[in-house]
Amino acid sequence: MNTTRHLASRRQFLARSLTATAAMNLVAWGVIPRQSIAAEAPSSVKDNGYRGIWFTLGQKSEHGDKYSGGLGTYTANHVPMAIYAKEADKTFFVYGGAKQGRRHLLAMASYYDHRRHVVPRPTIVHDKQGVNDPHDNPSLCLDGNGHLWVFVSGRARQRPGLIYRSLKPYSTDDFELVAEREFTYPQPRWFDGQGFLFLFTKYTKGRELYSSTSPDGRSWTPDRKFAGMGGHYQTSHLIRHRVITAFNMHPGGNVDKRTNLYYLQTGDFGNTWRNVRGEPVELPLADAANPALVRDYQSEHRLIYIHDLDLDHDGRPVVLFTASADHRPGPAGDARWWTVAHWQGDRWEFSEVTRANHNYSTGSLNVEADGPWRIIGPTERGPQPIGSGGEVAIWSTKDSGKTWRKLRDVTRGSPINHNYVRRPLNAHSDFYAFWADGNPDQFSPSHLYFTNRAGNKVCRLPYEMQGEFAEPILVK
Numbered sequence: 001m002n003t004t005r006h007l008a009s010r011r012q013f014l015a016r017s018l019t020a021t022a023a024m025n026l027v028a029w030g031v032i033p034r035q036s037i038a039a040e041a042p043s044s045v046k047d048n049g050y051r052g053i054w055f056t057l058g059q060k061s062e063h064g065d066k067y068s069g070g071l072g073t074y075t076a077n078h079v080p081m082a083i084y085a086k087e088a089d090k091t092f093f094v095y096g097g098a099k100q101g102r103r104h105l106l107a108m109a110s111y112y113d114h115r116r117h118v119v120p121r122p123t124i125v126h127d128k129q130g131v132n133d134p135h136d137n138p139s140l141c142l143d144g145n146g147h148l149w150v151f152v153s154g155r156a157r158q159r160p161g162l163i164y165r166s167l168k169p170y171s172t173d174d175f176e177l178v179a180e181r182e183f184t185y186p187q188p189r190w191f192d193g194q195g196f197l198f199l200f201t202k203y204t205k206g207r208e209l210y211s212s213t214s215p216d217g218r219s220w221t222p223d224r225k226f227a228g229m230g231g232h233y234q235t236s237h238l239i240r241h242r243v244i245t246a247f248n249m250h251p252g253g254n255v256d257k258r259t260n261l262y263y264l265q266t267g268d269f270g271n272t273w274r275n276v277r278g279e280p281v282e283l284p285l286a287d288a289a290n291p292a293l294v295r296d297y298q299s300e301h302r303l304i305y306i307h308d309l310d311l312d313h314d315g316r317p318v319v320l321f322t323a324s325a326d327h328r329p330g331p332a333g334d335a336r337w338w339t340v341a342h343w344q345g346d347r348w349e350f351s352e353v354t355r356a357n358h359n360y361s362t363g364s365l366n367v368e369a370d371g372p373w374r375i376i377g378p379t380e381r382g383p384q385p386i387g388s389g390g391e392v393a394i395w396s397t398k399d400s401g402k403t404w405r406k407l408r409d410v411t412r413g414s415p416i417n418h419n420y421v422r423r424p425l426n427a428h429s430d431f432y433a434f435w436a437d438g439n440p441d442q443f444s445p446s447h448l449y450f451t452n453r454a455g456n457k458v459c460r461l462p463y464e465m466q467g468e469f470a471e472p473i474l475v476k
Contacts, residue, residue, distance in 0.1 A: 073434060110123065117472075126164065194215070244317055305324065338355075
């Protein structure tokens with residue numbers, strides 16, 4: 001047999017038969033070519049339960065860790081992590097899983113079947129091979145043909161970002177690896193007839209913001225720098241054909257000094273970005289004082305931790321964030337407030353919702369077309385009150401954010417804190433928010449939960465599964 005032909009055949013066999021993670025390792029070792037992976041390495045490994053990743057940053061001070069606990073739905077800069085697909089009547093979601101409950105990160109994908117009220121065994125889209133850092137968590141996108149796209153975050157320039165596509169529409173059974181790129185904090189958006197608009201971060205001069213577009217998820221335009229003022233964290237949202245984003249800045253590249261609030265929007269697939277007044281903005285933003293600035297918190301010596309944003313009934317932006325006095329947990333940061341910024345058409349108006357226990361207690365914002373605005377997040381005292389997270393509650397306003405009241409306690413009497421409450425894109429009323437729990441003070445198991453719009457029903461996803469499908473466990 002021809003030796004060259006035999007080696008080529010052997011490489012193709014390996015590319016087809018391995019999981020995507022194992023195949024990527026063989027690429028790194030030079031055993032098989034990268035192009036074989038992108039086309040021929042499906043991932044179809046199932047786990048036998050829903051176990052979130054537990055993590056500690058390890059930056060401890062007098063009052064505990066900078067942040068820690070169950071971080072399967074971390075960060076607020078990975079968006080979206082769940083999408084409701086009306087065509088399939090399923091809410092698809094991704095999260096940072098844990099191999100056998102250990103500190104070993106798995107990029108997971110699954111769905112909740114609204115008609116059958118079940119979840120399947122979750123799929124391991126990518127095994128991070130010993131990485132335990134939820135900065136590598138995935139985000140999710142759904143294209144016009146129903147294919148799921150999982151954007152697995154990389155980390156700085158140490159680990160690449162990976163893009164996976166489901167082999168079948170509305171299915172989490174098998175994924176193929178289609179691209180490897182440098183990105184962290186992935187925020188992919190799909191536009192029918194155009195393709196992907198992708199917002200992400202690169203560690204160039206600090207954590208700088210970039211965008212790129214693609215008609216098919218395989219070929220991408222050159223990365224376009226969005227903002228570079230020492231560093232930024234951003235979160236974004238897609239509403240019809242409009243992408244809106246809010247972000248802060250890191251003076252001197254120091255993330256512990258994150259401050260200022262900025263807002264931009266695009267209605268033409270990222271070709272033109274405009275400030276809140278609709279004025280075109282020249283990119284990249286390089287100066288702290290620029291037309292995107294919402295409020296100069298730096299001059300007030302305040303730090304900004306952005307949770308979420310939305311548009312009101314008149315198409316005006318609303319941003320949810322925590323304002324704090326210090327990056328450390330405990331009284332140094334007081335008074336911390338869950339805060340809302342709302343554009344009035346000629347000015348920004350700010351309202352304080354409730355006190356925050358921690359900079360990294362994170363929730364979601366829903367401005368509903370037919371009802372009040374809602375904040376769902378860990379605003380209430382939890383069993384580990386100094387650590388990140390707490391008990392989940394719903395807050396609402398009927399006067400466009402001027403005054404807020406607690407509508408309902410969603411969780412109560414929990415043994416460990418809940419945190420990083422995320423909202424699905426196009427959320428179904430039965431799967432309206434999604435989060436994980438975990439003990440911020442010490443390593444613990446981490447479960448995954450979802451609640452309905454009213455917050456009067458909470459379901460926990462099964463930590464262990466015996467069959468191929470299981471009903472979520474009703475805990476409230």
